[in-house]
Amino acid sequence: MNALLDNAFYDFRYYLVYLPLGILGLVRWGCWLVRRIPAALYRQVRNDFRLPLSVVVPVYQEDPEIFAHAIESWLANDVEEVVLVIDVTDTACQEIAARYPVTVVITDVPGKRDALRRGWEACSTELVALVDSDTIWAEDVAAEVCKPFADPRVGGVGTRQNVYNPKGFLQRVNDMFLDYRYFDENAAQTVMGRAVSCLSGRTAVYRRELLLEISEDFMNETFMGVPCMSGDDKRLTTLILERGHRTYMQRSARVWSTFPGTLRIFLKQRLRWARNTWRSDLRALSRPWIRRHPFLAFTMADKGVSSFTLLLSPVYMTYAILHGDWFFVSCLAVWWWVSRSMKILPHLVRRPSSVFLVPGFVLVSFAMAVVKICALLTIRRQRWLTREVGVVGGVAVRTSAPPAQEATGTEVGA
Amino acid sequence: MKGLRHLTAAVAALASALVCGVLAAPAAGAAGDPDVAAWQRNGRPDRLVVVRPHEVSLVNRGTVERRLVPPAGVITLGWLATSTGQWITYDPGRPSTVRVGAAVLLTPDTVLRIEESTSTVLMSAGRTAASGSWIRGSRAALDIEGVTLSSVGADGTRPAPADAPGRPYLAMGAGARLDIRGSTIVGLGRPGSTAQSGVTWGRMSTGSVTDSTFDNNRTGMRLSGASGVTLREITVQGSAEDGVVLKDDRSTTVEGLTAEDNGGRGLLLDGGSDDRMLVGVVTSNNGAAGVKAVGQRGLQLVAPFSEGDRSGIELVSCARCSVGQPTVHGTTRDAVRVDGAGSDVTVERAVLSGDGQGAGIRLEAGIERARISGGKVREFARGIAVEASHTQVSDISLASNTIGVSVGGRADEVALQGLLVRGGHTGITVGGGTRHVTLTGFAVNGATSKGLVSASPGMRVAGGAVVGATTCVVLKAQGHLQRLTIDRTHRGVHLSDNVRATGRALDVLADRRGIQTDQGARMDLTDSRIRAPLALTGDGQVMRHGHTRISLPPVPWLGVAALSALLLAVLLQTIHQVRHRRTPRPKVAAHVRNTV
Structure with a gap:
């Protein structure tokens, strides 16, 4: 038995x-x-549509060489204006910026959100590209990202990203994750309803009038009573979608960005992104507007x-x-x-x-x-994790003086 | 002249008689002095202390040197140490240590107590058998409590070497009593006589051992014809030969016996009283069997535990014996072995694991009857090896044995019931010399080669499952299969040349061949279902009766779905590639390399 x-x-x-x-x-x-x-079945938009475009870049503790390469790549795109919003403490980047024909805005307010807002408020063009300071563009990015805006319902356009010269296992894996994202999730969301869930902050282009419209909601985002510091790109995308506009991924617009090569920073970055995604997705799924985008839901x-x-x-x-x-x-x-x-x-x-x-x-x-x-x-915790900033009393502040070595590392710009 | 010769002869005879009388003086004295007679009867030790109820004699090489008057009643070792001069003495500077440099003979009606006040007793080994010390007695009592009793060599080594001819020992003979409580006995026993092998209870002696340890003796302890001895919570370790020997003993009580690291068997039971019960026997790392029982009747071994012994439990010529819940681990030979004419053994709920050699349970040819039920057997060359007739094996789980169950030799009337065989090379093999073998309610899962192989004429299988073997059933002789499920196999049933078999209510699911019959073989199938790409194959015949159905195996839907999904992924990628075949490479600065 x-x-x-x-x-x-x-x-x-x-x-x-x-x-x-x-x-x-x-x-x-x-x-x-x-x-x-x-x-x-995805296809990028093909037309000759073009609008004036400005580039807004919050800058803080960026690797000088990468930063210089990035500025050169933006200028090579024949954009109307490059606005660099540089932290007052970051004199190294200010010196680099001074070598190029760009507009520099010095800010003493820590945090990426405020820098972005200052940037788009300083611009005057119809389209504004919000770009990370370590992101290098192909020569036709400005031309390619304008094409989806031929559709007046499109409020934001994203690009395809890859790791800048990947070395080592983690950077290779990051490159695999990025390809998976742009050939799978974002491509499908673009085809099924023109509603991409997140236009990555490394390079995302928006109509300036929409940015000004959502500026207050963007700056005052909270989650469960706690002001949000990171997740700016997810928030901008959601606000655009929430107002009935569309978001599009233009895969022919290619950019490259640096990614962490150490496991510790890799995990911290992923933890921050995961928190942002949970907050944004849970909030979106609880709002009525998501019903207009069933595939996105x-x-x-x-x-x-x-x-x-x-x-x-x-x-x-x-x-x-x-x-x-x-x-x-x-x-x-x-x-x-x-x-x-x-x-x-x-x-x-x-x-x-x-x-x-x-x-x-x-x-x-x-x-x-x-x-x-x-x-x-740990969804309520607000920390950048890879930078010495945090939310204290509802305000973004520097949590400690940045170590000199870390300030020059390529990872911190991610 | 003739008178002179008679006179001379008379003088010579007188002189020789005188010389002989002088030389044989001690022997002549034996007739008169009981102490000297005792010295002669006890191996003529160099020094002998003869303890009598009212007198203690010191016999030095056959001559009574002194006579002492002991206190009335019990004599203690401490009294002997203070009274016998250098023969038995306290160690200088250590008042609780006593050195025994003489043999001690306890005569009838004496009691010698070795107690905690003399907590260390060092018995001298000497360089010869005669110079070694011992304690013996008949119809006397030796009481040891709270003591470490150790041999010490002539050169001071402690304990004395195992082969020292004069190594001390304790032996109590007829009508004597030996009690040991809370003590440690170290390094006793000399080669040769079993009575001198360590600590021995002789014929008709009695006594007890409680909470004590026997360490490095020749034989740890021996009951040789003793009666009514109680052994409770004892440890026997490091013996040169067997750990514990119970031979021809009567009414022995064993509760909590540990035998480890002995050179021979952990526990040997040889003869003795019927219907005895041994509880809590633990053996480990012994050089032979953990427990060996010979010639027992009605023995009950309750929950014996063996680990690392050369073999686990051996039962030889044991009638009406049972072993309940035995646990054997790490043996290099058989875990449980039953042998010898007249054996009638029951083994229940055994938990046995080996190291890939030997058998979990081996039932040798010639035993009368065996019943094995319940338990788990794993990692032997053969889980259960049966060569005995009149055997029942039931409800046992066997895992990772090279062969799960092997029935061989001339075994007759073997019933295998409710067995579960997992893993291993072959599940069950039944040899050609066997007869009347039946298999019911069994399961063989995941054997890497064959599930069931039978060359036994007339073997009957009723109810069971063979799953996952390369070939599930191989019949090399006539057989009858009934209610047998065969699954996850390359070949369901294989009949060798000229074999005839019947199958009723078979359910065969094979990924290559269902039933293969070789030249001249014939299979009669009734009310069966065979599902395989080649359901019926071979040069022989398969006759279908009743509602026998033959079909292809069912589609593995999960696998097909997985394969379809993979193909769809490739198709979608191809569509993507075609649609984007004209996409140019991006123009970008030369330092950017990841541009494909």
Whole structure:
């Protein structure tokens, strides 16, 4: 009788324990295909439409070489004006800016949001590109980002990003994540309703009149009573969508930006982004305007759920290892490799050698899922994490004097 | 002249008689002095202390040197140490240490107590057998409490070397009593006689051992014909030979016995009283079996535990014996072995694990009957090896054994019921010399080679499942299969040349071949379902009766869906590539390299 009971447990393991993983996997793949099919049909806007464009760049503790390269790339785009809003303490960047024909606004108010606001208020063109100080443009970015604005309903346009000269595992993985984003999620959101969930702050172009309109809401964002410091790009995108305008990802407009190469900063950056995403998505899903964008709502919900479902797979793997079920372990490991490779095919076509990084990419994905859950549990905390600024008493302040070495590191500009 | 010769002869005879009388003086004295006679009977030690109820004699090489008057009643070692001069003496500067430099003979009706006031007793080994010390007695009592009693070599080594000819020992004989409480006995026992092997309760002696340790003896402790001895919470370790020997003993009570690191068996039971029960026997790292029982009747071994012994539990010629909840780990031979004519053994709820060698349970040919039920057996060369007839094996879980169950030799009437075999190379094998083997309600899961292999004529299988083996059932002789489920296999059933078999209510799901019959073989299928790409194959015959259905295996929908999803991903990427084939590379400064 005991033996038969044991046998029942053995069958239980296969049919009642492992089978749900297979079914769940199919469900997840189904969700991915719902995004991937429209994404495969994406096309960038092609026309000759052009509007005057200004570039607004908040600058704080940027790597001098990258900063200089970036300024040169913006000027090479024949934009009407480049407005650099530089922190009063950052004399190194002020000196670099002085070498170029740009407008410099010195600010003594810490925080990116205020710098952005000062920048777009100082501009006079119809379109304003909000750009990070470590972001380098291709020569036709200004021309490409203007094209979607031929549609008067479009309020903001995003670009395609990649890692600037990626070196090392983490930067390569970041490049994979970026390709996954622009060939999958953002492309699908563009096709299905012209509603991209986040126009990345590295380069996002908006109609200036809309920026002025949403300026107060942007500056006074709070979440559960706590003023928000980071997540400016998500907030701007949401405010644009909330007012009935559309957001578009113009993939032919390409920019490159620096990304952290150390695990510590990588995790901190991801934690900050994850908190911003949770705040923005949870708020958006609770508002009426999201009903106008069902596909956007689906992708937001899907992203939230995936944080939890993704972790089931390593849990099953651990269970199988502990029970010595090596056949299942092998199958699952191979499936991770193959299936994830299929999901990042656009990147692998571009960089085939990344196929050897896929196992690492999978493990980082699991780590990111843990980070997302941690972010949800600490959603009210407001810290930049990679910079010495924070929210104290509802106001963005410097939390300590920046160390000289960190001020010149490429990571801090991310 | 003739008279002179008679006179000379008489003088010579007289002289020789005188010489002989002088030389044989001590022996002649034996007839008269009981102490000298005792000296002669007890191996003629160099020094012998003879303890009598009202007198203590010191016999030095056969001559009574002194006679002492002991206190009335119990004599203590402390009194001997203060009264016998250099024979038994306190260690200078250590008032609780006593050195025993003589053999001590306890005569009837005497009691010698070694107590905590003499907490360390060092018994001299000497360089010869005669010079070594010992304590023996018949119809006397030796009472030891709270003492560390150790041998010490002639050169001062402690304990004395195991091969020292004069190594001390304790041995109580007929009608004697030996009690040991809260003590440690170290380094006793000399080669040769079993009575001198360490601490021995002889024939018709009795006594007890409680909370004590026997360390580095020749044989840790031995009951040889003793009666009514109680052994409670004792540890026997580091013995050169067996740890504990219970031979021909009567009414022994064992509760909490630990035998570890002994050179021979941890516990040897040889003969003795019927229907005895041993509780809480723990053996580890012994050089032979943890427990060996020979010639027992009605023995009950309750929850014995063996770890790292060379073999676990051996039962030889034991009738009506049972082993309940035995646990054996890390043995290099058999965990439980039953052998010997007349054996009738029950083993229940065994938990056995090995290191890939030997058998979990081995039932040798020639035993009368065996019943094995419940428990878990893992990581042996053979989980259960049966060569015995009249055997029942039921409700056992076997995992990761090279062969789960092996029935071989001339075994007859073997019933295997409710077995679960997981992993390993082969699930169950039944040899050609066996008869009347039945398998019911069993399951074989995940064997890497074959699930069930039978060459036993007439073997019957009723109810069971074989899953995951390369070939699930191989019949090399006539067999009857009933209510058998076969799944996740390359080949369901394989019949060798000229084999005839019947199958009723079989459910076979194979990814290559369902039933394969070789030349001249014939399978009669009734009310069965065979699902495989090649359901019925081979040069033999398969006859279908009743509602037997043959079909292709079901589609693995989950796998097909996964494959479809992968293909769809490739298709979508191809669509994307085609639609964007004219997208030019971006123009950007030369220092930007990630532009593909």
